[in-house]
Amino acid sequence: xxxxxxxxxxxxxxxxxxxxxxxxxxxxxxxxxxxxxxxxxxxxxxxxxxxxxxxxxxxxxxxxxxxxxxxxxxxxxxxxxxxxxxxxxxxxxxxxxxxxxxxxxxxxxxxxxxxxxxxxxxxxxxxxxxxxxxxxxxxxxxxxxxxxxxxxxxxxxxxxxxxxxxxxxxxxxxxxxxxxxxxxxxxxxxxxxxxxxxxxxxxxxxxxxxxxxxxxxxxxxxxxxxxxxxxxxxxxxxxxxxxxxxxxxxxxxxxxxxxxxxxxxxxxxxxxxxxxxxxxxxxxxxxxxxxxxxxxxxxxxxxxxxxxxxxxxxxxxxxxxxxxxxxxxx
Numbered sequence: 001x002x003x004x005x006x007x008x009x010x011x012x013x014x015x016x017x018x019x020x021x022x023x024x025x026x027x028x029x030x031x032x033x034x035x036x037x038x039x040x041x042x043x044x045x046x047x048x049x050x051x052x053x054x055x056x057x058x059x060x061x062x063x064x065x066x067x068x069x070x071x072x073x074x075x076x077x078x079x080x081x082x083x084x085x086x087x088x089x090x091x092x093x094x095x096x097x098x099x100x101x102x103x104x105x106x107x108x109x110x111x112x113x114x115x116x117x118x119x120x121x122x123x124x125x126x127x128x129x130x131x132x133x134x135x136x137x138x139x140x141x142x143x144x145x146x147x148x149x150x151x152x153x154x155x156x157x158x159x160x161x162x163x164x165x166x167x168x169x170x171x172x173x174x175x176x177x178x179x180x181x182x183x184x185x186x187x188x189x190x191x192x193x194x195x196x197x198x199x200x201x202x203x204x205x206x207x208x209x210x211x212x213x214x215x216x217x218x219x220x221x222x223x224x225x226x227x228x229x230x231x232x233x234x235x236x237x238x239x240x241x242x243x244x245x246x247x248x249x250x251x252x253x254x255x256x257x258x259x260x261x262x263x264x265x266x267x268x269x270x271x272x273x274x275x276x277x278x279x280x281x282x283x284x285x286x287x288x289x290x291x292x293x294x295x296x297x298x299x300x301x302x303x304x305x306x307x308x309x310x311x312x313x314x315x316x317x318x319x320x321x322x323x324x325x326x327x328x329x330x
Contacts, residue, residue: 012110042232056213124209
């Protein structure tokens with residue numbers, strides 16, 4: 001009997017298997033390498049952590065591309081019909097097979113997989129809406145234009161943060177400006193400017209949604225380290241621009257004293273210069289551990305080699321996936 005899965009069922013079942021596999025590997029591997037990652041420059045740390053957050057999704061996309069590659073060749077007129085090659089020999093992936101009935105256990109597996117996808121989409125949509133409402137709230141406030149995408153908001157609460165997914169905007173309160181020197185204010189703007197340059201709000205929003213495909217404990221650690229690495233990277237940029245790491249550390253301490261828990265922009269909706277990671281960030285600035293260079297060519301070279309190997313052996317990998325599916329009772 002031919003293993004018959006509809007197109008959507010094929011995609012969801014393969015996605016579920018890949019996500020679980022990557023999540024399990026990450027569960028055991030990440031604790032072994034996280035200390036090594038923390039030794040890297042902060043911006044590189046953030047990029048690697050975002051890559052790990054998105055790894056299950058990236059592997060799903062890669063696997064689906066490999067799985068349906070022969071069918072795509074048929075669509076463009078290359079090679080014989082994929083289903084004709086297999087005939088009734090064994091289970092195979094095809095875009096034209098009829099789906100299994102609702103009562104089949106693989107159908108329920110595909111439904112469970114779709115619920116995870118819906119949950120990730122819901123988190124992404126929630127953060128997008130929160131970011132929109134957050135930005136609209138301060139856009140409607142009494143404010144003064146400072147320079148491009150920087151606004152001074154009339155508010156008795158000291159704060160400085162950036163919000164906006166596509167077009168980030170920096171908001172600084174009059175209370176914070178009043179209590180900081182011009183030099184310290186330049187440090188704050190340099191910090192927020194680095195958030196803007198790398199679209200950190202958008203990156204964190206995506207990372208929060210797709211990291212749901214990891215185990216909760218790993219996801220919590222990934223997002224916490226991502227937040228810390230991102231803030232350290234912005235602190236480092238401010239230190240480079242001002243030429244004084246101690247001044248940046250002193251500014252962070254001054255802002256933390258002003259906050260007193262009144263307002264701290266956190267999460268993916270907004271990213272601020274303060275927060276609950278100030279102690280670690282000050283230590284990093286005073287230790288001057290971010291000044292060393294790092295050659296990431298080995299990382300990108302390995303990644304390119306893996307992608308090249310996969311592309312060359314795509315048909316063999318496709319057959320391996322089909323043989324795997326053939327082991328299911330059907």
